[in-house]
Amino acid sequence: MRNFLDFEQPIADLEGKIEELRHLVDDGEVNIADEVGKLQTKANKLLTSTYAKLSPWQKVQVARHQDRPHCIDYVNALIEDFTPLAGDRNFGEDHAIIGGMGRFRGQSCVVLGHEKGNDTESRVKRNFGMARPEGYRKAIRLMELAERFDLPVITFVDTPGAYPGVGAEERGQAEAIARSIEKCLQIKVPLISTIIGEGGSGGAIAIAAADTVMMLEHSVYSVISPEGCASILWRSADEAKTAAETLRLTAQDLKELKVIDTIVTEPVGGAHRDPAGAIQSVAQEIENHLKDHMALDGGTLRSKRREKFLAMGRP
Template sequence: MRTFLDFEKPIADLEAKIEELRHLTSDDTVNIAEEVGRLEVKVDKLLRQTFAKLTAWQKVQVARHPQRPHGIDYIAALIDDFTPLAGDRSFGEDAAIIGGLGRFRGQSCVVIAQEKGHDMATRIKHNFGMPKPEGYRKAIRLLELAGRFNLPVITLIDTAGAYPGIEAEARGQAEAIARSIDACLAAPVPIISTIIGEGGSGGAIAIATGNRVNMLEHSVYSVISPEGCASILWRSSDNAQDAAEALRITAQDLEKLGVIDAIVPEPLGGAHRDPGGIIAEVGTMIEDQLRPLLLLDGAALKQQRREKFLEMGQKGL
């Protein structure tokens, strides 16, 4: 059953009417089919009008949609013979970050993905996609492994941010994130990063410091969540919508600023309406970006990443 967001209520009402008509039994099936067709055209038009002018806050809601495809879905569809590797070889395993070896369209690679979970049980298992230090140290281990065996790295970002709990801070959360960013910059192999949902603060950039950084059309990427920003500036999370606009967290804003390289168009109504379609689109973009990067040596790849992030933020100012 599809979940609708608050601003999608008119669309939800029309789709409910369509489902109701489809389940009617009547001798006048022709008229019912015509009415269903008319309503489907109306839904399509309303979807196009609504999603053509989404506000930043509405994009945050779409990026957080519970039925949006997650990291594990991309791995299942795009990576053959995926072999997960667990643990940071120091403290333990962190299920918020999934990583391992596999083959992407024939090319051996390392994959690192943040996973939120699809239902309450898996969300708890994956800590709602919020990694602890051991998650980032696992990512560092995988990045070093990729460099040792000359394997390109694909990262998939979807997190509200790194876990802010006391135990995470006690185990060196900030240091782990900083070291993960450094490991990305130092890797002598291509790194392609894609924000598939939320890209929250250091929790995201820790594995998003790539040669190419992409965002899905309705994903968001921010230094802090809108709610967190509003709590600081307005002393109330009620101003989250204002914060979302001020933060310039949408893919369109960040492309103008030069923070990201490309936007992956989403299916009409969001990635959750056609998971297979959006995953295929992401795969095609990664393949196109990876091909020229594989021709560069390690020094050139590291220099390209360094220059990319030193110049970041200057465009569009």
């Protein structure tokens, strides 16, 4: 059963009617195939027009959709012989960040990404994709491993933000994030990052200070969540919609601001309607950019990456 968002209710009503009519056709009670076809055409047009003019708050809802493909889905679909590597060799394992080695379309690589989980049990285990310091220290360890063996790094970002709990702060959350960003800017191997859902604050950029930063069409990337911003500015999370409008968090805004490099087109109706199609679109973009970066020597690659981030915000 498809999970519809609030603004998709007119689409849900149409698709519900189509499903009812199809049951009648299947039962052989009446031949109404033409009517089903007309309704399906109407539903497709409504879906296309709705997703062509999503507001920033609606994009936030789409980016958080429970059926949207997660990091683990990308890894399973794109990375052959994936071998997970656990732990930061200091405190412990953080299940909010997946990391390991494998092959992407024949190219050996290191893969990192936030994983939110897809049911209650896995979401609790993954801490809803909110990493602790050990998660970012694991990311640092794997990026160092990638550089040692001259392997490109591919990351998938999908997090509300780094975990703000007392224990995480006591273990040096801010320092771990800063070191992870620093490591992204130090390594002399290609680094490609894709925002596949939410890109929340330092928790996202910790593994996204990349040569190429891509965003799925309906993903979001911001310094703070709309709810967090609203709580600070208006003392009420109820103003989240207003905050989303002003944060410039959509892929289209961030491409214009030159914060990201590429927007990956999603299937009509969002990645949650066709996860396999969305994953393959991302894969093709990764392959295209990876070829360009692999042609550069490590020193040039690192210099260009650093200059790109230093240039952000310059007039």
